[in-house]
């Protein structure tokens with residue numbers, strides 16, 4: 503995703519049919535706010551805006567992933583950028599399967615299905631014998647796209663792919679989630695005149711959504727993330743997200759994993775860096791037609807809303823659920839360790855038409871100024887004694 507912000511005014515206007523869909527979602531949100539006495543916590547707004555069936559950004563028909571705004575898409579992710587991402591990640595997954603003696607994979611939030619197809623093909627080419635590849639996605643519309651992609655790109659492996667409606671109580675195998683944690687609803691908190699408020703959503707006289715901050719109220723305070731807020735230094739005005747949904751998700755996955763490993767790739771920082779006094783505006787970010795901006799109320803249901811991942815909390819949640827932290831590294835380190843340059847070298851450099859775009863994509867994936875440093879890979883394990891090659895150098899677990 504592109505982290506550069508733009509003014510909402512300069513954004514393209516959606517088609518009338520999309521605007522009507524957005525207005526239908528806005529009407530349900532207004533009703534929900536009214537039913538909640540005029541104030542909805544931000545995470546509930548975000549959850550509806552992204553996942554309301556048929557109307558939310560992931561629950562509805564928005565194009566979402568792609569290369570540029572001309573195809574109606576909003577952002578590009580690593581597996582969309584290049585098949586080399588999946589091919590390299592598959593080498594780490596193969597090692598985790600072998601080290602844990604397991605034969606199953608499970609991917610969360612599989613997007614267009616390109617990552618799944620790429621991993622299936624790479625595992626097959628590496629001679630890895632696996633039984634199944636299960637996909638878990640909240641979006642029904644994406645399931646159909648995933649099936650099409652996998653059947654087109656990896657038809658002989660498609661019979662091993664299944665879609666799950668509910669998680670099994672136990673799973674032995676390897677879990678993958680690329681840019682899934684950042685798509686989970688966050689709560690917002692604002693420190694104003696040294697007093698913390700929870701930031702919610704209300705409706706103004708014109709029917710528009712606006713932020714509204716309210717201080718902790720007795721009876722409602724029990725669920726405040728006191729520890730996190732108290733740890734944010736200083737008394738200056740500050741906006742912070744907390745990540746209850748992503749933490750609960752990590753706990754669930756790590757509790758389910760009885761043997762194997764779980765890899766999550768996303769943009770974010772350890773807690774100390776995340777809640778740094780200078781990051782006073784928080785990390786909430788919206789993506790519409792490859793422009794990033796900060797207004798979550800623009801075209802509800804037609805734009806992506808995300809927040810960076812706070813990796814210390816994720817590590818704690820996984821360990822609390824009984825998993826071990828297998829590693830934490832920048833995406834650049836992880837991909838270099840896992841052999842992305844070897845994967846690239848399999849393309850003949852004289853085949854300029856294939857080699858040049860592949861080399862450019864590798865540069866984007868590993869360059870510090872692009873995705874290499876902002877994106878991290880965190881992995882948990884159960885029943886793996888060895889260090890994986892992908893974390894052999896540059897593991898930053900100690901910074902969490």
Ligand SMILES: C[S@@+](CC[C@H](N)C(=O)[O-])C[C@H]1O[C@@H](n2cnc3c(N)ncnc32)[C@H](O)[C@@H]1O
Pocket residue numbers: 560567579580581582610611612613614617638639640641644679680681682685686751
């Ligand atoms: C930003 S997209 C990333 C898609 C894909 N992994 C990629 O890299 O292109 C986020 C995806 O996570 C999915 N998602 C969010 N929360 C989820 C959850 N709790 N379980 C499964 N999928 C989830 C969304 O439906 C969406 O498909």
